[in-house]
Amino acid sequence: MAYRESFYRFLMTQRNPDSHDEIAEFANNAQHDQQFPKQEQDYEKLSDYLELNASYLPSMTIFDKAYELYKDNM
Template sequence: MAFRESFYRFLMTQRDPDSHSEIAEFANNAQNDSSFPRHSQDYEEISNYLELNAGYLPSMTIFDDAYQMYLDKMN
């Protein structure tokens, strides 16, 4: 089975402090979230965490879009 990087590691490639895109802002904020499930690849685990703990994420649609980008890159 091929190695697949964690969602967090992928998300960190989307950081850009000068960007106002929703995904870049999500990535910038996730970087500062010390409890983020950094080693997970699992949609449900990450989604549940974000719904309960990520006040910095204004809409779960942003996570869904970022996760789809992650899947596209991994396939």
């Protein structure tokens, strides 16, 4: 089975402190979330975590877009 990086590792490649892009802002904020499931790849587990714990994420649609990018890049 091929190695697949975690969603968090992919998300960190989207960081840009000078950008107002919603995915970049999500990545910038997730970087400071000490409890973020950094090894996780599963959509449902990530979604559950974010819905309950990520007050910095204004809309789950942003996560959905980021996860689609993640899948496209894997």
